[in-house]
Amino acid sequence: MNKELEKLGINLEELIEQALSKIERLFLSEQYKEAEIVAYQLLRVDGHNLKGLQLYGLILSKQRKFMKSIEVFNQAIELDEANAENHNNIALAYLNIGKFEEALQHADRAIELKVNNYNFLGNKGLILRASGQLDKSIQHFESLTKINPSANVWINLGSAYGQKKQIEDAIRSFQEAIKLEPQNYAAHVDLAYAYFFAKDWNNAWKEYEYRIPYWRSEKSSMRRFSPKYQPENAWDGIKSLKNKKIAVYCEQGVGDMIQFARFIPELKKMGANVIVDTSDELAPLFDIVSKEERFDYHCSVLSLPFLLDKKTPEHFMKSNSYIFPKGENRLEAYENFYKIGIAWAGNPAHPNDSKRSLLLKYFKQIEKLNRVKLFSFQKELGKRYHLTTNQEVDLTEDCDDMNIVDLSPYMKDFGDTVELLNKMDLIITVDTSLLHLAGAMGKKTYALIPFNPDWRWGLEGSDNDWYESVMLFRQQEPDNWAEVFDRISPRITF
Template sequence: MNIEQAFTMAVGLQKAGRADEAGRLYAQIAASDPHFAPAVNNMGLLHALAGRKETAVALLRRALALVPGSLNSWNNLASLLTQLDRREEAVRTYRISARLDPAQPAVLNELGLLLERSKRPDEAREAFARAAALDPMEAEYANNLGAMLRTDHRLEEATGCFRRTIALNPQHSGAYSNLGSTVKDRGSFWAALLAFRRATTLEPDFAGAHWNESLVRLLLGDFVRGWRGYEWRWKHGQLPSPQRSFSKPRWDGSPLRGRRLLVYWEQGFGDVLQCVRYLPLLAQMVGAEKGGEDGERPILLECQHALLPVLRSLPGVTVVLTGAPLPDFDVQLPVMSLPALFGTRLETVPSRVPYLSAEPDLVARWGERLKGLARDGGGLKVGIVWAGSPTHGNDRNRSIGLAPFARLAAIPGVSLVSIQKGPTEGQAANPPGGFPLLNLSPDIKDFADTAAIMANLDLVVCVDTSVAHLAGALGVPVWVLVPFAPDWRWMLDREDSPWYPTMRLFRQARPQHWDDTIDRLERALRERAAG
């Protein structure tokens, strides 16, 4: 039996699932002819399947040294490197394969997926576009291209890609969900609901589509179905904080009757600040305001380190730092499930503020820093925040930079104060055009400092970030710049917020265009300063 016959037999054994026999035969072939690359390549694949992936990489590289033009070996190696999470090597390997033969849509699609996971959206979009152009009848390529176009806020083109995907594959639940998210970004909220509903009809356990539908329902004021769908967030798996696992049962809203409840943080700072309003209500319900020592209080709150100083002011609640040993408790609940358990509707949002307070000593200390700031005698002291966390999924839509605030600094009787924290706070040291700005950012250690500064301000003007929630919870006047497709809690077509009575919303009229919004805000601030 010659080598070609032996190789054919080994391939047959491999296809039949007889991996050990196939491996022995490939090894015999490679021993008799070390330059027979197909046997070396297939040995590599068998080692990979057996979990010996580093050995497999070495064998595939050996096969490529023998036949550098083997697309099969390049693609196998790239796939294996991807499995090993050696992303840069995998990208280089897929690119070599694509250069050897540019007409490989499947390879370009795999390259695009890898680049997307590597946070290289422009390169990923290019790869998906080339794949879709080479094979316009493949639904998955159109869907992947649409997802990257949406990331780049090319919403009309993305919509076209998802509609094409659905035309090619009417059962593609992911494309319906992506379509829903895209038309939502374009302001077509009812069309988004229809798309999400179609996705969950096709795939009843599609957590992402259920979750996104719930956000649109909350945005539209349908709190009953919105809160119900909001519980899909844990199965969605895309939250910044994972679901916790406890041996104690989840609280179902029944009377506590001597049981101790742990409420634990989830998601971002703003989410926690918004929903801790329910805890004093719970404490009142169980008589915690008469409960004596802190350790005997039936309501526990576990929170992030940055929020601990400001959340200590919650009446009737024992606040514990995440990571610290937890006191004993009987039942538990994530904080964002409280609105549903309270049966919150638009007309029953617990909106009494303040439900948080700043520390008096800090208020006095920061007050000294702010003395004499206001110009023209009795002007307005206005705190500003121009950016949220860059890791937030919608940050590109909500953060506007410091430059637009120069117009506000020019208003007679207005003094601006930077309370920005995070990667962009350094901009306050050198404002665009050199407009006047008191930069307090470097000295702000945590939310307790921010709260104390706010207590000394006349107004806070900010983008949609945690500072907006803190100001609202403190009962401080706050004006919030809201993107065209807003977060669910800001709802639609209203300048006020049912969650925060001291808040005023300035909505973006068109996606990616803030000029009109800033115009309206500037006029409002001029009126307030003049008054």
């Protein structure tokens, strides 16, 4: 082919270099689909182009096509086994699909080839942490702080300590990161979470405000900031709200909006005209909802505890039972049953979904209890794809023998959900919006909490700082939900 192209006056090597340059430009501008097409075409012409294979593998990884990227990186390794970057790249791909043994093998090989590459060393620590080898991960990152005390190393060390529930050490680590980089927003947010677990409320809420500049600069499907909410007209908690119009929004999930809505009446007491900017699905829960674009100030609902100086549980609990049903939605056919509403899964895009969602079959022992009837508040019943583990799972497998009442056809919005929840005797749910809604209504609720919980649930105990009617049932060890249900079943008496 090369000779034929030469006859036409075309230089193949020059074309390949141009293609590689184009792929790099597309990759750096995050145009991954376009870059993938060009890389694929290049490799059809020159399948042994090492740089092309490396770029193609990185492009696939950026699109979470990890199995395919592993194939490509393996081809690159066959061409150049002594290339440390190839081993590092494939290690990260294996990490993302949960194949930790393979990830560690390639991470060690990358480090062997480039002994003092701190990026490779840091990645090994991440693999150790993800695989549950927390002591080794901590030891690894502690050693790195002696030879390369960067902010990222301290952040990773703090995260490992946090996962091991050594909160004081986590706080110390995040503080060290901030000393090195005072404007490292990620370190501030992680420090906020650690303070929350330590119940150091004043420092926690202060540090948590750094999430706003952090998430404005970081793309995330879980956090959304509308362009109309710019820093210059954000309410600072000091300016008078009398006769002013303030828009309250939530940049995170549905459950967060429900949880923090308890603080909105405080703005009305200050004389504000409050606009609640939320989804149509949530709108029935609030008195004032608007898509109006004109307002004097705005603030995130998650910032209200800080801005209103209502930072401690005595303020949270005062607002208990603040969402109420507005009508009747009877379930007459089940009046003689003890009605338990259940949810076994949250948003599949949530970073911790693989840990907080669980298999429906764990509810079987509860369904078998005399005069108990289970009602599903789950909206998505099919297979789901865990973004963080890159795996498809069916949480309803082996459950064809269960006779659960599916309420999803009757829940067009959260107003309907409130009416149906009001008819339940008990709610058993994972950490998702249903938990917050039931708690906000004052309904008796058993919350299923993973071993490493979200910051708002603390680290121990069955009580919580947000809802008096909610009892926490925590995993005693990672991924063991069976033991949790063994503790719940005997408590269901009526």
